[in-house]
Amino acid sequence: MAIKHPEYTARSARLGSYQTFPRHMKQHPADMTDAGFYYAGFGDCCRCFHCGIGLRNWDPEDNPWIEHARWSAECPYILKMKGQAFIDLVQEAARAAEMADNDGDNEADNESASTQSKSAVNEKSGANNSEPNSTAGNSSYEIENNVAKASEAEISKGTPEEGGSSAGNTIEAKPIKAPLRTAAAQSLIHDEHIKPKFVTAAIDELVKTEGWGAFSLENIRKYLKSQEDSRKSATSASNADPSMLKQENKELKDLTICKICLDEKVSIVFLPCGHLVSCPQCAPALTKCPICRKGIKGTVRTNLVEKNTLKANTLDKNNPKTNTKKT
Structure with a gap:
């Protein structure tokens, strides 16, 4: 498939198109850019710069990677970046959500409901999307939940060997390239407001202890x-502990001692580097x-204010008697 919009092949070009992107949107321009999208x-x-698929009416919980794989499964960019296993998982999750939503309805209702899901436009139809009035069961949130439950570790699980039983014949789960961008990690960061560094540390410990096969929201x-x-x-x-x-x-005190003579207190800042490591006596020789x-x-030249001096000055200011001259 030829690239539909080569002018947006560079990541910087796609990111630059988001200068007028609505500020109320929950999707971050950097995440949209990484997923191959530029702002129309x-x-x-x-x-998408490559396949030309256009998406609008984004819900707050929509994940750009999942939506891209859902509506343009044959896009070479999503295939290259996430792999066929990821696309298959998203497609399977979408089908499962649609089946759950349409359970109990007749065939005609199923066909009608499937055409009213989240809007997607291709290069031919332009931007005339359908309105985002999809039912809850077929929502992007439901699909992302299905993907999160399966997790990207499930993508890498092998199938039973031909003629063998399912037990003991699966391939060990492969590492996830960007675990912080999975639905589980994004849920913790955006929904529960946990700092990314803590989520990363938890994922590292989880993988080190139990392996990628245990990667899930609950385990994180x-x-x-x-x-x-x-x-x-x-x-x-x-x-x-007093020690x-x-x-x-001791460590705090060492920071205030001259690193040359190890005796006097530091008070000279070197320019342009800005390091404060020398006393006035040692600085001229450097x-x-x-x-x-x-x-x-x-x-x-700098002056470090000592706690006792600061306290004494504060007391003097608060006590008028100390500031009155005797006559």
């Missing part, structure tokens, strides 16, 4: 809870910063 310039319509939550308990325990131990407090005080080895083009 009206409404919330975005198009379990390790997040475990890490939070560990941090609380470490904080409590630090506050209760740790002494060590912290031509290069001892930390970064950059040439010293200038210096600035």
Whole structure:
């Protein structure tokens, strides 16, 4: 398939098209760009630079990768970036959601309902999408839930060997290339407002302990809870252990000592690097910063305010008697 919009092949070109993208949209321009979409310039319509598929009427919970694979399963870009296994999983999840939604309806109703799902436009039909009045069972949220339940680890599971039973014949789950972009991780970050660094640490510990086959939303939550308990325990131990407090005080004190003579307090900032490592006595003898080895083009004198001095000055200001001259 030839690239429909080669002018947006570069990621920077696609990202630059989102300058007028509606600010209320939950989809981040960087995520849309990574999924191959550029902003079409009206409404919330975005198009894939490669296959030309256009999507609009985005729901807050829509995942750009999942929507791309759902509506344009033959796009070479999505195939290259996510693999056929991911596309198959999304398609299967979409079919499962549609079947659950239409369960109990007759065949005509099934056909009608399937044509009223989330709007997608191809290159021929332009932007005349149907309105996003799809029923809840066939919603993108339902499909993403199905994908999250199966997880990308399920994608990599093998099928039973021909003629063999299903038990013990599956291939070990393969690593997920971008675990932080999975539906499970995105749910924790956006819906539960957990910092990405904590989610990443929990995923790393989960994979190290149980492997990629155990990758799921509930297991990530379990390790997040475990890490939070560990941090609380470490904080409590630090506050209760005098030796740790002494060590912290020593480290803080070392930061204020001249790194040359190890005696006087630091008060000279080297320019342009900005390192504060020398006292006034040692600074004139240096031509290069001892930390970064950059040439010293200038210096600035600083004064570190000690706690006792600051407290004394505050007391003097609050006490009028100390500021009155005796006559």
